[in-house]
Amino acid sequence: MTEYFNHIHNGIPITDVEIIDLHAHLGSTRIMHIPANDVISMVKSMDLCGINKTVVSPIAGIDSDIVLGNNMMLESIRAHRGRIYGACFVNGHHPELSLDELQRCFSEDKDVKMIKIHPISTFCNMKDKRMRNIYEFASDRKLVVLVHTWLDNDQYGNQDIFAELAKDYPKITWIMGHSGGPYGSRHAVELARENENIILDTTLSTAPARQIEFFVSEIGSERIIFGTDNPYLDPRPQIGRIGLADISHQDRVNIFSANAHRMINF
Amino acid sequence: MHKLNYFDCNCSVGRVAYPYLHDIPDVEGLLKEMETAGIDEALVYHTVARDGHPPIGNSMLMDEIRNHRELYPVWVVLPHHTGEMSHPDKLLPEMKKNDVKAVRIYPKANYHSFSISEWCSGELLGALEEECIPLILDLETLSWEDVNTILENHKKLPVIAATCTYRNNRYIYPLLEKHKNLFIELSRFMGGGAVEDLVKRFGSHHIIFGSNMPQYTGTAAVALLTYSDIDQKAKKAIAGGNLSNLLNGAWK
Secondary structure: OOOOHHHHHOOOOOOOOOOEEEEEOOOOEOOEOOOOOOHHHHHHHHHHHOOOEEEEOOHHHHHOOHHHHHHHHHHHHHHOOOOEEEEEEOOOOOHHHHHHHHHHHHHHOOOEEEEEEOHHHHOOOOOOHHHHHHHHHHHHOOOEEEEEOEOOOOOOOEHHHHHHHHHHOOOOEEEEEHHHOOOOHHHHHHHHHHOOOEEEEOOOOOOEOOHHHHHHHHHOHHHEEOOOOOOOOOOHHHHHHHHOOOOOHHHHHHHHHHHHHHHOOO | OOOOOOEEEEEEEOOOOOOOOOOOOOHHHHHHHHHHHOOOEEEEEEHHHHHOOHHHHHHHHHHHHOOOOOEEEEEEOOOOOOOOOOOHHHHHHHHHHOOOOEEEEOOOOOOOOOOOOHHHHHHHHHHHHHOOOOEEEEOOOOOHHHHHHHHHHOOOOOEEEEOOOOOOHHHHHHHHHHOOOEEEEOOOOOOOOHHHHHHHHHOHHHEEOOOOEOOEOOHHHHHHHHOOOOOHHHHHHHHHHHHHHHHHOOOO
8 A cells, every 4th residue: 555545545636746747738639539628627637636737749739730739738838837838749741840840839938848759640750851850959959859659560659769769869868658558568668778868658548557666676766757648548547557556655756756857947 | 535445347367368568367466456456346257268268267267266255257258059158048047156247248250259239149138138237348349339239239238338448438428328228437438537527428327447457557547536526426336336236236
């Protein structure tokens, strides 16, 4: 039984440790109905479980229009300053526009903190040469880049492709989104061991039993960040995964926010 | 506030050929997962009944959970025509004798390869309907069209849609509008605000707690429910009350 067992079982928000969600989105989508997809609903669900800060990259940018998505991101930051932060979404099929968006978003608001890439949704391979300027931008500024990754059936951004880029751009901190999916845990820790700039992400709907414990025992809790996929996924179950995992309090603090603070100046 | 009593409708014992991460094949492993998450009781099927052959797996299940009062048996069943499983006239008394609480079917070609249409499964599903035995369907192994067909043909059969995902609302909502005997299990039903929205539209009695342990962790489903913005009565019903009510309605 963990120190947060009673909190979680009684629906009491965790407040004695800061919780930062580095993997979230915003808005509606063609592929599914999301009841609580607006930023007000997202902040409400954050409040219900104790998430202090969330970094969003709106679904609109992933599904269709990166400018629309990034505008939604900037608006949500302004509407909920200190709670919502931004990840600028880029797409290698629009290399010049992506670079413009990076310049615009990072200069327009100090709370844009990361870059988000979703290779399989944009059908743009991470190794596509049109991505190079985006990586140079991130590398020059030593930014954090969150990439949706899955197993080797993802020909655009699987874990091995992701790791190749991590090797090529060592100044970037690379978050392996979803840590390669439910079957990807073992390969994720192998790649994280080989590349110090790879960070594992806890975000998953099909969350394997003992995955958090496995990550911590294999690579240490300093290389794992907390993510939720909010609002694709409700953020509250992800609190349960970390809060009830058989790991130490310090491990939980690292995952919930200490690692995020080491990577990003909030 | 008191901790909710969790009665999980979606657990298994047994080895799996391709585990997500750890293979947790035995009852002790499942009980450890339940303890970590704070889950009290569970309906349990055997993975060999799903991935191997149902009669073998059902038999293994009865042996393995025999001494565990918090675990209740769920059999995986087949239509009787090939003789692999008894005719419902014999199967159901056998189930009752073994205190089987619910059943699961895996009709798709890469599982048990049979039709859910009446010419094949009608007698089996009809017999289950007659006794109000809950039928648990794994949405990773059959379609929403199949679910609708079963619900249309057997309007008094309690059907629990397990492992339906956060992407399924556009199927679930019209089915819940039509069918009072459909129940939604929580283990992957985790879209933003999904629980609150379902309760608001259809009431809490259509939601059944489930975790898919030990393939998944049970900790996520617990926090989904405890942190949901619904009243305590609804949480209690979802955590275990609704499933208990369904089971109490069986075998009468």
